[in-house]
Amino acid sequence: MAWGKPSADGNPAAELISKARTTPSLHILPFRAFGDAECVALFAALRGNRTLTELRASGHALGVVSLQALGALLASGDECAIRHLAIGNASLGGAGQSPTAALVAALRTAPALRKLCLGGNALRDEVAVALGGAMGAVVGAVALGGAMGAVVGAVALGGVPQSVPLSEGAVGALPGMAPTTAPIVPIPAPKVPITASWSSLTELDARSNRLGVAGAAALVRLGAPLLTLSLFDNPAVGGEARDGGRRLADALRVAAPSLHTLDIGACGLDEPAHLAALTEALRDGGAPGLKCLEVFGNGAAEENGSEWREALTALREVRSGLDVAWKEPDTKAQPG
Known part of the structure; x- marks a missing residue:
């Protein structure tokens, strides 16, 4: 459903919330008012909403307050049903880059998103690198040479090893695991990639x-x-x-x-x-x-x-x- 025509009572936040309760898809057209007040009200109201799965809000300048409210919604887990989010052309990469930190923080808590549009935001390398870390939760590399516990620790902290070079003695280092008598076959470079x-x-x-x-x-x-x-x-x-x-x-x-x-x-x-x-x-x-x-x-x-x-x-x-x-x-x- 596209939100374009203004409401009779002139209360855009209330109208947004009403539409979001009854439609699986909401497109907030660029010419509509969608500032911090509307964002905060809408995102708060969407907690517990199981109907709206697609939100298109491209073309609106989203500031730190709006993105923090979005992050709180995305972090609510099962209380958030949004799977497709479009916030392109949202002036996220503008002067000061202040909204970008809030963007990264918001997406760090959004493991259920399936489709994400960030086009036209003037985002630079440092933001993409941070997003890659936040969304992929990737640890660069963990060597298993007698330090299997490091891998377990990394995963426990939310990381996923990107590459694991197997070497002699790696397997027996797992706490609580009996030493193996099976032969260990060293795997030389290139390393075994494990991306997740x-x-x-x-x-x-x-x-x-x-x-x-x-x-x-x-x-x-x-x-x-x-x-x-x-x-x-x-x-x-x-x-x-x-x-x-x-x-x-x-x-x-x-x-x-x-x-x-x-x-x-x-x-x-x-x-x-x-x-x-x-x-x-x-x-x-x-x-x-x-x-x-x-x-x-x-x-x-x-x-x-x-x-x-x-x-x-x-x-x-x-x-x-x-x-x-x-x-x-x-x-x-x-x-x-």
Whole structure:
């Protein structure tokens, strides 16, 4: 249900609450008043509401107070039924970056969200990295060389080991477990990736922000059950050092097996080396569930066009069943 027409009594908060009680989907149109007062009232009223599962509030400037109220709702667990949240174009990455800390804190308490739209918020790398940590709860790496308890401790604190290098003596270190007589087979590099997440998020839209390669890579590394990730129109991902392809490739090597669709269109991946790095990552088994890779808006500049197209062909041929979506840019003169 779209909320656009003003109410007769002029009480927007009361009208919002009334609509939210009777509809599974609420779209608050951008021209409606939706400031702190309305946010706080609506989010408080939604606690215990089992009807509203989709809230679209893109185009409204959400401040710290609004985001804190949202966080309190999302943290209420079973009392919150929202599974699809859209807060794009919400001025979250503006001057001072003050709302972003509140955003990260809110999403840290939102393990039940399945779809999240953050597009057009001018979010930078540090926010994406923080979101990756909050939503994926990923611990960088834990060595099991006689320290299995460290893994147990990390998981108890809410973390999930991203990579676990197994070595001799690792298994017998688990408290309360009898020493094993089974042979231990050391596993040399590369490490065994174990990516996971407590989140239910399956779809994340982070298009048209100000992400560089660090932020993009952090989101690619989000754990299961992420299915779809859009990074479209973040041209700084290519990197000033032109290392964006390599760093994205490193992230793909540990991406969740669930990742099905990745949109990295218009991300400044204009060098043949960018595509070559992605090709190697996929050849090495990265993102094993990937079926669609969108690269529209990248490459084929005149100075390296033929080499870029050759790299694109190699990328398309690296894995059976993978659709690499790209087409030649339209260079025809438009009618005046």
